[in-house]
Amino acid sequence: xxxxxxxxxxxxxxxxxxxxxxxxxxxxxxxxxxxxxxxxxxxxxxxxxxxxxxxxxxxxxxxxxxxxxxxxxxxxxxxxxxxxxxxxxxxxxxxxxxxxxxxxxxxxxxxxxxxxxxxxxxxxxxxxxxxxxxxxxxxxxxxxxxxxxxxxxxxxxxxxxxxxxxxxxxxxxxxxx
Amino acid sequence: xxxxxxxxxxxxxxxxxxxxxxxxxxxxxxxxxxxxxxxxxxxxxxxxxxxxxxxxxxxxxxxxxxxxxxxxxxxxxxxxxxxxxxxxxxxxxxxxxxxxxxxxxxxxxxxxxxxxxxxxxxxxxxxxxxxxxxxxxxxxxxxxxxxxxxxxxxxxxxxxxxxxxxxxxxxxxxxxx
DNA sequence: GTCTATAGGCAGATAGAC
DNA sequence: GTCTATCTGCCTATAGAC
Numbered sequence: 211x212x213x214x215x216x217x218x219x220x221x222x223x224x225x226x227x228x229x230x231x232x233x234x235x236x237x238x239x240x241x242x243x244x245x246x247x248x249x250x251x252x253x254x255x256x257x258x259x260x261x262x263x264x265x266x267x268x269x270x271x272x273x274x275x276x277x278x279x280x281x282x283x284x285x286x287x288x289x290x291x292x293x294x295x296x297x298x299x300x301x302x303x304x305x306x307x308x309x310x311x312x313x314x315x316x317x318x319x320x321x322x323x324x325x326x327x328x329x330x331x332x333x334x335x336x337x338x339x340x341x342x343x344x345x346x347x348x349x350x351x352x353x354x355x356x357x358x359x360x361x362x363x364x365x366x367x368x369x370x371x372x373x374x375x376x377x378x379x380x381x382x383x384x385x386x387x
Numbered sequence: 388x389x390x391x392x393x394x395x396x397x398x399x400x401x402x403x404x405x406x407x408x409x410x411x412x413x414x415x416x417x418x419x420x421x422x423x424x425x426x427x428x429x430x431x432x433x434x435x436x437x438x439x440x441x442x443x444x445x446x447x448x449x450x451x452x453x454x455x456x457x458x459x460x461x462x463x464x465x466x467x468x469x470x471x472x473x474x475x476x477x478x479x480x481x482x483x484x485x486x487x488x489x490x491x492x493x494x495x496x497x498x499x500x501x502x503x504x505x506x507x508x509x510x511x512x513x514x515x516x517x518x519x520x521x522x523x524x525x526x527x528x529x530x531x532x533x534x535x536x537x538x539x540x541x542x543x544x545x546x547x548x549x550x551x552x553x554x555x556x557x558x559x560x561x562x563x564x
Numbered sequence: 565g566t567c568t569a570t571a572g573g574c575a576g577a578t579a580g581a582c
Numbered sequence: 583g584t585c586t587a588t589c590t591g592c593c594t595a596t597a598g599a600c
Binding site: 391423426 | 585587
């Protein structure tokens with residue numbers, strides 16, 4: 211059985227991706243996990259602490275994903291396609307990018323979490339730039355930003371029509387050209 | 388002096404663009420406008436009514452913007468640049484696209500408002516497709532979606548770095564190629 | 565670690581006077 | 583149209599027992 215702390219993080223991540231971080235309560239978490247809300251406070255004293263743990267874990271995991279792709283996949287095209295597939299897995303559960311959601315909630319997020327968010331997107335863009343650099347693009351950071359923007363934007367839009375191909379079409383051209 | 392109803396809508400729109408629709412209360416609106424929250428309820432009985440009025444007014448206004456651009460501007464490039472400039476005006480106030488924000492909050496939004504949101508983005512994409520069609524693109528709807536995704540995504544990201552050029556770079560290529 | 569109990573505050577919403 | 587007063591419910595958070 212997974213420990214409570216991890217189960218809290220997993221559920222909080224899912225709820226952030228679907229509803230937003232401000233849109234669930236410790237009571238929601240407690241009810242779903244099967245404990246009392248005071249137990250959630252034991253693991254994460256304030257909700258801001260939960261937010262920080264959430265983004266830090268997410269950054270750490272993304273680093274692992276990059277490392278795995280860099281190690282196991284040969285061409286930049288393969289790696290870009292793999293990242294796209296990774297985000298497309300969210301769609302079936304009506305999730306979007308957790309950090310994209312938090313970016314929308316940016317104004318009500320505290321400085322420590324903001325800093326982590328900034329780093330998340332910088333790391334992401336840097337990794338993307340590296341791939342486009344290997345593909346011989348003239349301006350890799352810009353193309354990385356374009357990929358990132360199109361990805362975040364299309365994840366925002368995909369739930370409205372309920373058609374996952376929106377993401378494919380929005381990113382069309384980046385992995386083939 | 389602007390009537391109270393309009394002042395409520397203006398303030399609610401601004402707060403939705405910065406914090407999100409679920410992140411402000413009737414108390415917030417009341418305090419800023421200088422009335423009591425019961426007066427806000429007089430104009431918009433439930434908060435869902437306010438959401439609907441907000442998106443409907445926004446759609447109506449966007450239609451007017453399209454019409455003005457179609458009438459006053461000659462080339463598709465000029466019109467695309469004008470739309471981009473329109474959204475870039477938000478950035479100085481840390482606003483993002485109101486409907487983009489609501490798209491992030493999609494899961495906690497009621498069916499009537501969802502429908503309006505869907506129509507907003509369809510109209511936007513259709514208008515964009517028309518411009519790209521005139522520019523001779525092979526697949527105008529797809530390019531319209533790419534423009535829209537990159538716009539929404541970059542508006543999400545622009546507040547993290549506080550650098551407005553993010554939007555320009557993310558949309559680079561669409562108006563020049 | 566998890567529980568019971570509780571505090572203090574703010575949310576959306578309504579009734580009825582002016 | 584705007585007010586006062588009020589209801590109910592949920593929120594984050596804490597104290598202290600087991």
